Amino acid sequence: MSASRNHGLDVAEGEYVMFVDSDDWLCDGALARLRAHLDGEDVVCFNAKKFIEQTGEYQENKLPAIDGGVTGWEYFNKTRLIPTAIHFVCIWQRAYRRSFLESQGLLFEETVKRAEDDLFTTMVMYHAQTVKAVDECVYVYRIRPQSITTTVSIDRWYDSIRVQEMLADFFIPKQDVDKTVIYQVLASNYINYFSQKTKSLYGNRDHELKQRINWDYFRETCVIARHRRLFRMIRFSPVIFRWYERMGSKVH
Numbered sequence: 001m002s003a004s005r006n007h008g009l010d011v012a013e014g015e016y017v018m019f020v021d022s023d024d025w026l027c028d029g030a031l032a033r034l035r036a037h038l039d040g041e042d043v044v045c046f047n048a049k050k051f052i053e054q055t056g057e058y059q060e061n062k063l064p065a066i067d068g069g070v071t072g073w074e075y076f077n078k079t080r081l082i083p084t085a086i087h088f089v090c091i092w093q094r095a096y097r098r099s100f101l102e103s104q105g106l107l108f109e110e111t112v113k114r115a116e117d118d119l120f121t122t123m124v125m126y127h128a129q130t131v132k133a134v135d136e137c138v139y140v141y142r143i144r145p146q147s148i149t150t151t152v153s154i155d156r157w158y159d160s161i162r163v164q165e166m167l168a169d170f171f172i173p174k175q176d177v178d179k180t181v182i183y184q185v186l187a188s189n190y191i192n193y194f195s196q197k198t199k200s201l202y203g204n205r206d207h208e209l210k211q212r213i214n215w216d217y218f219r220e221t222c223v224i225a226r227h228r229r230l231f232r233m234i235r236f237s238p239v240i241f242r243w244y245e246r247m248g249s250k251v252h
Contacts, residue, residue: 001108002113003108006110009107015099017095023142027138034046034138041130042072042097042100044095045093046093047061047093047139048086048138050086051141053142053143063088064078072125072128073177080182088121089118092141107120112163113153115160115162167182169217172217190217190218191230196242196245199242209238
């Protein structure tokens with residue numbers, strides 16, 4: 001998919017580009033409504049909704065409207081941790097000024113098959129100087145059984161770990177931006193790799209994880225007290241962490 005997206009960027013000619021996955025579609029009149037909001041911003045964000053194919057149900061997804069005047073990183077920090085029906089990093093929730101992407105050399109990482117959106121979106125937000133978020137529902141995201149995003153694959157999971165390490169490697173040395181939110185995202189991902197849910201999906205991979213992840217990066221991203229506590233627990237014993245996780249769920 002990354003190679004196809006990069007090819008699309010290579011041959012695109014318009015001022016702005018968007019991405020539409022093969023299972024999904026645009027709302028009626030979406031492009032005309034979106035075009036009315038374009039005013040030279042690097043990125044214009046919009047709303048989308050889920051379509052659950054098995055039930056025919058739609059789920060709305062809304063993020064706060066922002067009428068320009070913010071950088072991508074300001075927008076990232078305002079919205080990245082807001083719980084939403086659709087994951088923040090999904091690339092098809094935005095229109096991108098093509099010359100901006102070209103000037104920053106922003107392409108999709110073709111060596112990974114999962115979490116490429118996490119990498120691309122985060123890097124876009126780091127580099128974007130002007131971002132607008134409009135209250136328009138433009139995109140419909142179809143959820144169906146056996147789709148790529150709902151299929152469990154150990155290789156794709158390993159790719160997500162690689163993306164995690166790439167993001168940590170990029171941001172940890174940075175001194176020019178507030179890293180509080182990105183560190184919370186990265187620390188949560190590291191912690192989730194050892195969770196009971198992940199173990200249920202992929203089996204016990206503790207030994208492999210200990211070899212694959214950078215523990216210095218993990219520790220560095222733990223900037224809030226809870227993450228630091230869980231890091232120490234996982235470092236001592238992932239088994240004890242999962243016991244603690246189960247006890248916490250029973251309490252709640």
